[in-house]
Amino acid sequence: MAAKKESTFINMVVVLLIVSTVAATTLAFVYQATKGPIEQAKLKKQKNAIKKVVADFDNNPIAENFKVAIAEGDTLECYPAKKGDKLVGLAVKTYTKKGFSGKIWLMVGYNPDGSINNISVLEHKETPGLGDKMEKAKSDWSNKFNGLIPEFKGDEPVNIKVTKDGGVIDAITATTISSRAFCDAVNRSFIAFKNSQK
Amino acid sequence: MSKVNIFTRGFFKENAVFVMLLGLCPALGTTTSAINGLAMGLATTFVLIMSNIVVSLIKSQIPDKVRIPAYIVVIASFVTVVELTMKAYLPELFAVLGLFIPLIVVNCLILGRAEAFASKNNVFDSILDGLGMGLGFAMALTILGAVREVLGSGSIFDIPLYEGDGALVFVLAPGAFIALGYLIAILNKLTKKTA
Numbered sequence: 272m273a274a275k276k277e278s279t280f281i282n283m284v285v286v287l288l289i290v291s292t293v294a295a296t297t298l299a300f301v302y303q304a305t306k307g308p309i310e311q312a313k314l315k316k317q318k319n320a321i322k323k324v325v326a327d328f329d330n331n332p333i334a335e336n337f338k339v340a341i342a343e344g345d346t347l348e349c350y351p352a353k354k355g356d357k358l359v360g361l362a363v364k365t366y367t368k369k370g371f372s373g374k375i376w377l378m379v380g381y382n383p384d385g386s387i388n389n390i391s392v393l394e395h396k397e398t399p400g401l402g403d404k405m406e407k408a409k410s411d412w413s414n415k416f417n418g419l420i421p422e423f424k425g426d427e428p429v430n431i432k433v434t435k436d437g438g439v440i441d442a443i444t445a446t447t448i449s450s451r452a453f454c455d456a457v458n459r460s461f462i463a464f465k466n467s468q469k
Numbered sequence: 470m471s472k473v474n475i476f477t478r479g480f481f482k483e484n485a486v487f488v489m490l491l492g493l494c495p496a497l498g499t500t501t502s503a504i505n506g507l508a509m510g511l512a513t514t515f516v517l518i519m520s521n522i523v524v525s526l527i528k529s530q531i532p533d534k535v536r537i538p539a540y541i542v543v544i545a546s547f548v549t550v551v552e553l554t555m556k557a558y559l560p561e562l563f564a565v566l567g568l569f570i571p572l573i574v575v576n577c578l579i580l581g582r583a584e585a586f587a588s589k590n591n592v593f594d595s596i597l598d599g600l601g602m603g604l605g606f607a608m609a610l611t612i613l614g615a616v617r618e619v620l621g622s623g624s625i626f627d628i629p630l631y632e633g634d635g636a637l638v639f640v641l642a643p644g645a646f647i648a649l650g651y652l653i654a655i656l657n658k659l660t661k662k663t664a
Contacts, residue, residue: 278534286531290539294546301550308557316560394564399501399640 316393317364317378321350323407324380324389325360328352332362339363339463347463358383361467364393365460369452372396375405377453379460386420390457402449412443413453421461428458475594479601485578486609486649487656492578496610497645499569503626506614508562509569510607512551514600517579519547521599524587531588540583541574548573578606616648 276282314333321332332350340346352360361381366374376393390413392406404410419439422429431454432438433447442450485491495513500506523543531539552570555563563570573579582602587595615625621639623631638644 276530276532278532282532283535287535287538287542290527290531290542294542298546298549301553305553305557309553312557312560401637 320378320391320393321352321362321380323391324378325352325362326382326388327354328359329354337467339467341459341462341466347460349463349467352380360388361464363460363463365456365463367452367456367459369448369455370395370397371402371446371448371452372398375449375452375456377456377460379457381461381464384420385461385464386418387416387457389414390416397449398446401443401446404443404446405449405453410443415440416457421458423458423461428454431458431461472594472597475597476601479598479603479605480608481605481656481660483602483605484609484656485602485606486613487653489578491581492576492606493649495569495572495576496606496613497642497649498572499566500610500614500617500645501640502618502622502624503611503615505565506610506612507607509566510603510610512555512566512570513573513576513579514603514607516544516547516551516573517582517603517606518596518599520544520579520583521587521595522592524583525590525592525595528588536588537580537584540580540588544579544583545574578602613645613648613652616652617644620644620648 276286318333325332330351330353332352335353336348336350338346339349347366348364350362350364351358352362360383363379363381364376365379366376368374373396375395375397378391378393380388380390382388392413395402395405397403397405404412407413416431419430421431428438430439433440433442433450433454435442435447436451438454440450440454479485481488483489486493486496492513495509499509520540520543524540527539527543548571551573552563552567555566555570582598586598590598617639619625619630619635621635621637621641621644623629623635636644639648
């Protein structure tokens with residue numbers, strides 16, 4: 272085995288400098304190479320989510336997205352789905368901060384009459400085995416929302432609430448907090464849908 | 470030490486999770502299902518082999534006093550490579566494991582092998598050591614993930630085994646400790662160790 276370099280000040284500085292430079296250069300190359308695919312994977316995920324929640328369309332909803340204000344300083348992104356020139360649905364990317372842990376991001380699809388077509392979960396950090404039943408892959412709970420038109424009395428939601436709070440949605444067993452948060456996100460998306468009609 | 474021995478001791482005699490109890494944070498955090506455990510194990514194996522190779526190659530050029538920072542930079546670079554690649558080509562898997570991938574950097578198993586083995590042995594032995602230790606780690610995580618998935622979700626590798634919800638506790642954090650404890654106990658019994 273070759274003798275180790277001595278731990279002199281100059282040796283240490285030079286070695287660390289070389290090691291970090293090589294590492295940084297390598298990472299810069301990998302970053303450049305993966306940047307495109309990462310963006311594409313993100314777009315594809317979003318496009319799939321839109322496809323799942325609105326009726327058949329032939330435009331590019333992501334390219335035509337617009338932002339709708341729902342409250343002071345708060346906007347949601349909307350993706351219009353069109354067939355020919357006719358609007359066949361609107362997908363709204365919505366969120367809630369009321370989840371059990373962290374934000375929940377949903378994509379809610381509306382029919383032109385304001386009824387919910389379908390909902391897909393984009394991102395959440397809820398408890399595995401409990402809160403994650405909101406995902407279509409784990410249970411069909413979120414289908415309960417399909418066909419409903421959210422109603423409001425002033426700022427208060429009327430029907431999109433868990434039954435415990437007087438609404439029409441049966442909460443996921445033992446998961447009232449996540450279910451409430453889910454309703455909150457859906458109601459938020461409806462405000463965006465309503466405002467987009469103006 | 471024979472070459473075969475270097476490779477195989479990572480599986481049983483010096484298994485990172487079951488015997489040395491190293492790298493328990495990712496081992497307990499990611500093993501909610503067998504497939505997650507396997508993916509995390511393979512990602513760690515890749516980082517371990519690559520860092521062992523590089524550390525073994527540059528060992529004579531690194532002054533003793535700065536060896537730890539130098540090794541950590543090497544390890545962190547490979548972890549970032551894994552993270553970016555996974556994000557680009559396996560976005561579904563990244564959604565589940567993403568949180569734990571950066572933590573591979575501080576997995577004591579990897580720095581431990583760099584310090585205890587790769588910095589004292591040649592490249593070939595270091596690859597064998599990384600492969601053995603890494604696959605042993607992957608095996609442990611897959612077994613742990615499989616046990617928790619069978620008991621907690623009633624399925625294995627996402628194939629349903631029985632109806633019903635399973636014992637939820639095994640998917641949650643306490644179940645990870647319980648399952649690991651029992652697995653270690655069984656392994657100790659099998660290898661007839663007197664504690």
